[in-house]
Amino acid sequence: MLNTIGFLGCGNMGGAIARAVCKAADPQNVWLANRTAAKAEALAAELGCNTTINDEVAGRCDLIFLAVKPQMMEELLAPLRFTLAERPSRFVLCSMAAGLSIARIQEMAGGDYPVIRIMPNTPASVGEGMIQYCSVNVTAEEEAAFCQLMAPAGRLDAVAEGMIDAASCGALTIEKLEAMTCVCSVGLDMIAIPGDTKATTISGIIADEMAIGMVNQKTTAVRLIPVIGKKVGDTVEFGGLLGYAPVMPVNSFDCSAFINRGGRIPAPIHSFKN
Numbered sequence: 001m002l003n004t005i006g007f008l009g010c011g012n013m014g015g016a017i018a019r020a021v022c023k024a025a026d027p028q029n030v031w032l033a034n035r036t037a038a039k040a041e042a043l044a045a046e047l048g049c050n051t052t053i054n055d056e057v058a059g060r061c062d063l064i065f066l067a068v069k070p071q072m073m074e075e076l077l078a079p080l081r082f083t084l085a086e087r088p089s090r091f092v093l094c095s096m097a098a099g100l101s102i103a104r105i106q107e108m109a110g111g112d113y114p115v116i117r118i119m120p121n122t123p124a125s126v127g128e129g130m131i132q133y134c135s136v137n138v139t140a141e142e143e144a145a146f147c148q149l150m151a152p153a154g155r156l157d158a159v160a161e162g163m164i165d166a167a168s169c170g171a172l173t174i175e176k177l178e179a180m181t182c183v184c185s186v187g188l189d190m191i192a193i194p195g196d197t198k199a200t201t202i203s204g205i206i207a208d209e210m211a212i213g214m215v216n217q218k219t220t221a222v223r224l225i226p227v228i229g230k231k232v233g234d235t236v237e238f239g240g241l242l243g244y245a246p247v248m249p250v251n252s253f254d255c256s257a258f259i260n261r262g263g264r265i266p267a268p269i270h271s272f273k274n
Contacts, residue, residue: 001062001141001142001145002062002063002092002142002145002146002149003029003062004029004030004031004060004061004062004063005021005025005029005030005031005061005062005063005064005065005149006030006031006032006033006052006056006057006058006060006061006063006064006065007030007031007032007033007034007057007064007065007067008033008034008054008057008058008064008065008066008067008068008076009033009034009035009065009066009067009068009076010032010033010034010039010040010043010067011034011039011067011068011069013067013096013120013121014034014065014067014068014096015043016120016121016123016124016129016153017065017067017096017120017124017150017153018030018032018043018047018049018065019047019124020124020127020129020150020152020153020154021149021150021152021153022047022048022049023127023152024148024149024150024151024152025149027047027048027049028048028049028050029049030047030049030050031049031050031051031052031056031057031060031061032044032049032050032051032052033051033052033053033054033056033057037051054076054079054080055079055080055083058080058083058084058087059083059086059087061091062089062090062091062092063091063092063094063146063149064091064092064093064094065094065096066093066094066095066096066097066105067096068097069097069237070097070098070099070100070235073095073097073100073105073108074108077105077108077109077110078108080109081109081110081111084109084110084111084113085110085111090114091113091114092113092114092115092116092138092142092146093105093109093113093114093115093116094115094116094117094118094146095115095116095117095118096117096118096119096120098119098235098244098246099165099235099246100117101117101161101165102115102117102134102135102136102161103136105117106136112137113137114135114136114137114138114139114142115135115136115137115138116133116134116135116138116143116146117133117134117135117161117164118131118132118133118150119131119132119133119164120153123154124153124154127152127153127154128154129153129154129155130154130155130157131150131153131154131155131156131157132156132157132158132159132163132164133146133156133157133158133159134158134159134160134161134163134164173248173249174188174191174193174205174248174249174250174251175251177191178205178208178209178212181209181212181220182212182216186220186221187209187213187219187220187221187222187223188205188209188221188222188223188224189221189223190223190225190238190245191223191224191225191245191248192225192227192230192236192245192246192247192248193224193225193226193227193247193248193249193250194226194227194230194231194232194247194249194250195226195227195228195229195230195231196226197226197250198254198256200254200255200256200259200260201250201251201254201255202224202226203255203259204251204255204258204259205222205224205250206222207258207259209221209222225245227247230247231247232247232248232249233246233247234246234247235247
């Protein structure tokens with residue numbers, strides 16, 4: 001089934017998943033390859049697994065994790081097309097690249113191969129991850145074996161691919177997230193917005209959340225990240241535990257007149273309730 005596991009890339013996310021997989025599989029069946037060999041060697045020494053080169057992983061492993069950034073995926077897969085095409089045995093590709101659909105991964109790999117797409121986070125290395133995944137051309141047995149290998153990473157949740165792409169394709173907007181906070185009242189957290197967003201626009205979003213918190217008598221918070229040099233549709237990599245985020249659009253209407261009026265939004269006063 002999925003007896004040998006390979007990693008193409010050993011960065012923060014690839015390393016986190018490798019640490020989890022080595023708890024479920026024999027580390028001697030895990031092979032690491034990285035553009036900087038020293039990084040793969042250091043991780044292999046920590047986990048007790050093996051190092052090799054990209055072509056060897058592509059040619060020998062049953063499950064191949066594609067653990068590179070989206071902008072590096074085509075450069076990674078182009079030299080491996082022939083090796084993958086010549087393989088006599090079945091294999092599964094597993095991509096963790098943000099914003100790259102399964103169809104795009106298959107196109108770059110050069111074939112209609114079985115692909116699992118995951119959205120992991122680095123707490124996976126300590127078993128506290130929340131990982132959504134979807135797949136194409138993967139058998140039930142392969143999916144079960146994959147979930148068993150990934151179990152030490154945390155909780156896995158099978159979803160439709162459209163759910164993974166909800167924010168990047170525009171189905172999930174800041175306005176929708178604001179509406180959700182009327183129910184769950186947690187606020188807006190770690191949302192990337194265009195770097196040229198006006199300060200008054202950001203202030204208007206904060207004022208919206210303050211008003212929602214006051215009416216619902218709950219605490220709300222706003223953590224927006226204007227990413228300099230990025231525009232709507234781009235993806236920003238924060239690194240480490242912070243992961244990545246698509247740059248989301250903000251409302252284009254000007255709220256400067258409202259914000260510049262000043263004033264205060266009062267905290268909820270529970271004694272006013274009947």
